[in-house]
Amino acid sequence: MAHDVGQQHPLSVYFWVWGLLFVLSAFSYMVDFYQFQGMLRWSLILIFMTLKAGLIMAVFMHMKWERLALVYAILLPPLAIAVFVGIMAFESTDTLNAREAYFVKPDPVVVKPHH
Amino acid sequence: MAEVTETTQAAQQIALPDGVKGAVHDWGSDQTAFKKVPWGKAMMWIFLLSDTFVFSCFLISYMTVRWSTTDPWPNTSQVFSLDFAGTPVPLLLIAIMTFILITSSGTMVMAVNYGYRKNRKMTAFWLILTAIFGASFVGMQAFEWSKLIAEGVRPWGNPFGAAQFGSSFFMITGFHGFHVSIGVIFLFIVTYKVMRGDYDDDGRKGFFTSRKGNYEIVETMGLYWHFVDLVWVFIFAFFYLW
Numbered sequence: 286m287a288h289d290v291g292q293q294h295p296l297s298v299y300f301w302v303w304g305l306l307f308v309l310s311a312f313s314y315m316v317d318f319y320q321f322q323g324m325l326r327w328s329l330i331l332i333f334m335t336l337k338a339g340l341i342m343a344v345f346m347h348m349k350w351e352r353l354a355l356v357y358a359i360l361l362p363p364l365a366i367a368v369f370v371g372i373m374a375f376e377s378t379d380t381l382n383a384r385e386a387y388f389v390k391p392d393p394v395v396v397k398p399h400h
Numbered sequence: 401m402a403e404v405t406e407t408t409q410a411a412q413q414i415a416l417p418d419g420v421k422g423a424v425h426d427w428g429s430d431q432t433a434f435k436k437v438p439w440g441k442a443m444m445w446i447f448l449l450s451d452t453f454v455f456s457c458f459l460i461s462y463m464t465v466r467w468s469t470t471d472p473w474p475n476t477s478q479v480f481s482l483d484f485a486g487t488p489v490p491l492l493l494i495a496i497m498t499f500i501l502i503t504s505s506g507t508m509v510m511a512v513n514y515g516y517r518k519n520r521k522m523t524a525f526w527l528i529l530t531a532i533f534g535a536s537f538v539g540m541q542a543f544e545w546s547k548l549i550a551e552g553v554r555p556w557g558n559p560f561g562a563a564q565f566g567s568s569f570f571m572i573t574g575f576h577g578f579h580v581s582i583g584v585i586f587l588f589i590v591t592y593k594v595m596r597g598d599y600d601d602d603g604r605k606g607f608f609t610s611r612k613g614n615y616e617i618v619e620t621m622g623l624y625w626h627f628v629d630l631v632w633v634f635i636f637a638f639f640y641l642w
Contacts, residue, residue: 292619293516303506310502314495317477317641327642334637338630345509345626347619353419354426355434359445366456373460377467384470 292347302344309337438616441623448627451579455631458572459638465564474560476640479553480544494640497540498632504533505629508622515599515618523618524595530625531587534580541577545570572635579628590621 313333316326343349348356416435417425427433434442466473482492511526548569552559555567597603599615606613 291516291616293513296513299506299509299513303502303509306502306505307499310495310498313637313641314491314498317491320477330637330641334633337633341505341626341630341633345505346623346630352416352426352434352436353423355437355442355445357423358434359449362449363452363456366453366460369456369460370463373464374467377464380464380468381470384468388470 292350294350298344302340305340306337309333440617440620444620444623448623451627455575455634458575459634462568462572462639465568469562469564471562473562474558474565479560480640491640493540493544494636497537498636500533500537501629501632504530504537505626507533508625512619512622515615518600518615520594520597520600523615524591527587527591527594527618531584531591534584534587538577538580538584541573568639572639576628576631576635579631583625583628586621586624590618594618
């Protein structure tokens, strides 16, 4: 029964992914090291993050080789997180606007020396 | 009766369709939905799914407080820099921690691989190596925490900017570090069982389940360990780099 259950794959696949993960991590570190800013920074961070997460899940965690019944059960529910992110992005913009409108800090009091 | 069921199951094992058709078939089979997967592995995946939601909540609350604060967010590149040969290198320790965790993921893969070959010594060796890398990660995190605490970072405030930085930092990295620590303990337990020969063909029965384990447990353990690495990928991107 157990013999057709396991996940056995050639080691070369793992070594490739292992190496790629190192390279991708080095790239994402370089984003900070060379101080890329703005959209370039954010898009690079997201691209390297997605690639790394995808490789770990697909190969190291064997998702690539699992039956779709399991893959769907695990990978579809996190879509709700994307909705949650959207809601909270909306909410935090609102909070920020409210704070800027009503809780603006007074200008720092400059103490003038007496004459 | 039992014989009939086994024969039916055997026939279905052969006729299992693949792809989306297979997914519909598995879910609608009125039997085990997760076929060709040991129950422990399916359960580990479901646990990891719930853990995904926990970490997502932490990261989403971090996003919310960072987005909505009117104070400037501390520059993580400077806060987490370390002096190397007299010059500050940004995020040095974090980069080393990232590479250590990836290395440990690789050694875990090796352990799983040797487990399926029923190679007791090599499995134990790679598991121990993974545990050592994990323990060193926790050690570096302890160093990072002490450094920041010494610099005055607290959950309710810090000298570098928005007060929410400290609470997010301690909450997120603390919960992740806790996961790594549990993982290291988990690794040592599995290593002990591997070395004792529990998962070999003539292995002893489990204390709780009274059933004999097998090397698939190493893969299930591996799923947890890779998940810890996976979470770090997101923490590294969103908390340290963003």
